[in-house]
Amino acid sequence: xxxxxxxxxxxxxVAEAFPPLAPDAGAPAIRERFKAVAQAYAxxxxxxxxxxxxxxxxxxRTLAARIYKPRATSGPLPLLVYxxxxxxxxGDIDTHDALVARLALDAQCAVASVDYRxxxxxPFPAPCDDxxxxxxxxxxxRSRLGFATDRLGVGGDSAGAHLAVVAAxxxxxxxxxxxxxxxxxxxxxxxxxxxxxxVANANGPGLTNDEMKWYWTQFLSGVTPGDHDVRAFPLAxxxxxxxxxxLIVAAAYDPLYDDAFELKRFLETNGGPVEVIDARDMTHGFxxxxxxxxxxxxxxxxxxxxxxxxxxxxx
Numbered sequence: 001x002x003x004x005x006x007x008x009x010x011x012x013x014v015a016e017a018f019p020p021l022a023p024d025a026g027a028p029a030i031r032e033r034f035k036a037v038a039q040a041y042a043x044x045x046x047x048x049x050x051x052x053x054x055x056x057x058x059x060x061r062t063l064a065a066r067i068y069k070p071r072a073t074s075g076p077l078p079l080l081v082y083x084x085x086x087x088x089x090x091g092d093i094d095t096h097d098a099l100v101a102r103l104a105l106d107a108q109c110a111v112a113s114v115d116y117r118x119x120x121x122x123p124f125p126a127p128c129d130d131x132x133x134x135x136x137x138x139x140x141x142r143s144r145l146g147f148a149t150d151r152l153g154v155g156g157d158s159a160g161a162h163l164a165v166v167a168a169x170x171x172x173x174x175x176x177x178x179x180x181x182x183x184x185x186x187x188x189x190x191x192x193x194x195x196x197x198x199v200a201n202a203n204g205p206g207l208t209n210d211e212m213k214w215y216w217t218q219f220l221s222g223v224t225p226g227d228h229d230v231r232a233f234p235l236a237x238x239x240x241x242x243x244x245x246x247l248i249v250a251a252a253y254d255p256l257y258d259d260a261f262e263l264k265r266f267l268e269t270n271g272g273p274v275e276v277i278d279a280r281d282m283t284h285g286f287x288x289x290x291x292x293x294x295x296x297x298x299x300x301x302x303x304x305x306x307x308x309x310x311x312x313x314x315x
Contacts, residue, residue, distance in 0.1 A: 078151030085158030087215030106304025123221035155183030206283035243272030
């Protein structure tokens with residue numbers, strides 16, 4: 001199996017249209033380039049999905065969020081709270097708009113995409129605090145917002161999956177069983193760069209080892225969390241309570257491929273049920289690129305449909 005040809009073309013086209021930044025480019029410049037690429041390849045959102053922008057009013061801060069709902073539904077929908085990827089540094093609800101809309105449509109559930117604070121301006125633990133507080137906020141406001149009160153999931157891609165794991169654990173430690181599903185797309189779990197998948201896929205495409213090192217540096221930004229701080233290192237300590245069911249998505253041509261399976265083993269060791277979707281011809285970040293690749297779209301549809309089924313399953 002090799003990388004999907006359409007993804008290869010996409011990366012080639014991006015490299016030609018958007019020259020690489022200088023080695024010393026800071027987070028704002030990298031953020032703007034990421035957004036510019038997303039906008040250049042964006043397509044009109046499917047009108048089968050409705051959207052509503054809201055504010056999440058938390059203590060001493062307000063976060064933006066966007067709620068996606070499939071039109072052709074009746075009754076209260078399950079809710080999936082979603083955190084975008086981007087190494088805790090780049091990305092927002094606009095760069096991941098098409099991905100989240102597709103998830104809502106295929107899962108036939110509501111998805112709330114959260115614009116959490118980004119490093120290095122807001123380093124660890126700010127993104128983790130935002131993820132947990134936003135998840136709790138949605139749990140507390142489900143009835144007022146018209147969502148099902150017994151079907152709550154949390155998800156994310158890459159660094160957003162890291163935040164989802166942290167938030168699910170924190171929420172279920174507060175209220176047992178509050179979160180029933182974790183949807184984790186190519187999650188970053190460990191601050192290490194020498195696993196077989198890191199070595200094999202060190203130069204991308206989609207993500208490089210050097211980029212991941214830089215993202216970790218920005219995320220921590222001089223803060224030194226303890227080795228057992230599960231907000232930074234989710235695999236550092238066993239769970240106090242059984243983990244929520246997890247659907248983990250791995251991309252074979254991704255430095256983080258091994259992280260997905262390390263997370264699987266960790267959750268299972270702690271008693272959590274886990275399923276893995278192994279996208280054998282995909283790269284890191286493929287779910288955002290489903291408008292550029294039929295194969296990526298096929299994987300994303302499979303992910304959404306399975307997530308929706310698990311969110312509705314008996315617990």
